[in-house]
Amino acid sequence: MPVIEVKHLKKQFKSVRKQKGLKGAVKGLFRPEKKIVTAVDDISFSIERGEIVGYIGPNGAGKSTTVKMMSGILRPTSGEILVNGISPVKDRKAVVKHLGVVFGQRTQLYWDLRLGESFELLKRIYDVPDEVYSENMAMMDEILDLKSIVDTPVRQLSLGQRMRGDLAAAMLHSPDVLFLDEPTIGLDVDAKHAIRRFIKEINETRKTTIILTTHDLGDIQELCKRIIIINKGVVIEDGSLDELIDRIAPYRQLVIDFYTEQHIEHPNAEIVSCEGSRTVYRFMKNEISAAALIEYIGGKAKIKDIRLEEASIDDIIRVAYSGGSTE
Amino acid sequence: MKAYIYVAKMRIQTMMAYRVHVWTFLIMQCLLMAAVGFFWRAVYGGTEAAHGVSGDMMITYTVVSMLMSSLYYMGVEDRIADAVKSGSIATDMIKPINLFTLYFAEDIGNIIFNLFFSTIPMFIVALIIFGLPVPASTEHFWLFLASFVLGYGINWTFSATFALLAFSAIDLGPVFSIKYHFVNMLSGSIIPLWFFPEWLRNALYFLPFVYMYQEPLSIYIGKYTPEECLIKLGIQAVWFAGLMVVFAFAQNRATRRVLVQGG
Known part of the structure; x- marks a missing residue:
């Protein structure tokens, strides 16, 4: 049974069209011109346990929107999503319990407090038993070197350190599915390397299913056997990287x-x-x-x-x- | 439950990180309290009582009202507005917890923090300037406490429902600030309703605001007999339950339409 199944997913937003000039701005104040934007048009795929899938596409292709729908944040306009057999639309909490999500452009860590506090909170939120918690922390510390940053307030961490913290936060409860939305964005070579090593390691040792969106093709080359390419809200390629190379070049x-x-x-x-x-x-x-x-x-x-x-x-x-x- | 307690604890720690904000807020509140207190003293002058309330009772009313307002801190509004505006709502929603219980837990943290860093210091300042704000009787004090808790419930539920607007309109501008002053005015927190024109006063009794400040405070200063107080508590409970139903319905609708800003 596939871990993730997405069928004919569609998401439309209503957005207010900004009108030109001062006259337009005034008009917009009273009678906003609404238009419907289709972020995701028709996306279907299914992912088996233990796969690392690169989910790529140009900016605005609908990658993040798909990830947000799969994690129960956004509601699809139509179509079906099943994660571990559960629909995030019907039961968000049940889905996210076994899900880890990292958004490269934001953090789930508490900005003003030491990093360890965020971990302690997540331990309680997911009800992680003490042994599992210390086991996970030890495993992640080895690759992500958490001990050196755990007592630093999150706002004082560098981007690379923060991303390590965010990855650890997403994996504390040993989720079996991990969504990584641009996890290496803006990172230096060393930090990227550590993060790729971590992704590889958890995939190998824990059979964690991983969906990775990225613009860094190094991530794809190093991590993903399979890639799904989307553009303008539809899937345009879905297959192994080698196959794609053979076909296109x-x-x-x-x-x-x-x-x-x-x-x-x-x-x-x-x-x-x-x-x-x-x-x-x-x-x-x-x-x-x-x-x-x-x-x-x-x-x-x-x-x-x-x-x-x-x-x-x-x-x-x-x-x-x-x-x-x-x- | 463990998680929510930890959230409250973390909230207290976070507040501690903003010391300048804490002290300036405290000074501002003390100044306002003194100003309103002296205003009533001047207004009453030689007058014994107005609307069955003496000058001393009015000062007690003011002091307790200010202490209440420091505990009625509604973090939920800014919390939801910021989360929607910045898109950080996404990181709240990837956790297997109820969003609004999370925000409520944070506000409990805010209350505990404010109790120590706002309410108690203000109480001491009030003690020095105006003396002890004595309740009408011990019985009235306990009834007030119950009324205060219900008032908090009404206030929080109302604010949380109002904050749901943020889910559909990205930028609310000064809407919360307008609402804050509106509530302050209509709840009798600064000027009790018995000084309002009769038609307005009667109308306001059909809105929930008086049950946030005016009624608990009237119980404290002994404007009602204990039996009347119980009726007031009953009305508060009905308002609270009603607002809860509205909130439950509205939050269900709002979270369906959540928009997440940015990448």
Whole structure:
């Protein structure tokens, strides 16, 4: 049985259209012009236990809105959500009991108090037994180094420290589903690394199901086997990252510097450019391997230097986004 | 329950972090209390009694009213408005607790904090300037306490219902401040209703405000016999129950329409 099931989810907001100029502002004061904005149009997916799913899309695609609906904060306009078999619309409390949520752009920690106070409160809210609490704290301390920050007031923490605190707060009650909404936003390399390591660790040791929204494709590359790409409120891709790369960018480029000007052709490789002693080939991964191609060319002329270029994940995602919008 | 007690405790700790705010608020309240007290002393001058209330009773009324208002601190309004405006309502809603019980627990924390850092210091200042604000009798004092608790219930439920407006309109501007002054005026917290024109006074008895301040205070200074007091308590209880029903209905509707600002 899937842990999370989303069927034909739709969310529309009424929003007041701001009108132009002073005249418009005055008009808006008395007779606001309302329009309906569709944040999420038709989204369906299902996620099995233990998966880490990258939920990505450009700004305003409806990622956060979906996460908020799945955690019972927003009510869908239509469609169905089941988390652990329970609908967050019907029973928010029952769903969030087994759910951890981190919003990268805000904190659930108490701003004015030491970090430990927030943990103590959550321990009581979720009714976490003492042994489980200390076990979880010890496990998280190892990766997130909580001991060094637990006595600092939250407002004095750096963004990276705060995010570590927020992650720990979301995991204190050992939830089996974790929603991470841009957990690495604005973090430095070290902090990102710690957070990715933590996500990996809990997924491996506890089989925690994780949905991760992010704009950092490093997160995706390191953590997610499966990605769901949405744009304008609909799913445009859902599958493994490798599959997506194979489909959108099945080619590689081989840049070869010869000692002299050469023009060597191969039936499986297209010559993209040939300037001076440098030749750039493009070939399909499934038609010929890079090694075979190099060996063939090397047999014909002496090679000085080679470089193999792969389509970057950024390019792939960009193609996926624009592909979705031109359809 | 453990969690809500901890919330109240954390609220007290949070308030402690804002010392300047605490002291300035205290000074402001003491000044207001002294001003209103001296105002009544001047108004009464040589007059024995007006509307069956003597000058001393009126000063007692004022002092107790100010002490009450320091305990009637309605954090729930700003709490909900801020949570909706900043979008932090999202982090309240990811916890398996009732939102409004959470806000109520925070206000209990506010009361305990204010008791020590506002009510008691104000009481001491009042003691020095005006002497002890003596209740009409011990019996009246206990009846007042019950009436005070019901008054708090009415006040909190009314404020919480009012604060639900924040769920549908993102920026309420000075609405809460307008409401605050309205309630102050119509509840008799500064000027008792018996000084109001008769038509207005009669009308106000059909609104819940008088049951927040005026009626508990009238019980304290002995304007009613103990039997009359019990009737007043009964009316308060009915108002409280009625407002609870309205609140339960309104909060159900409001939380369905929650909007979360930002990313």
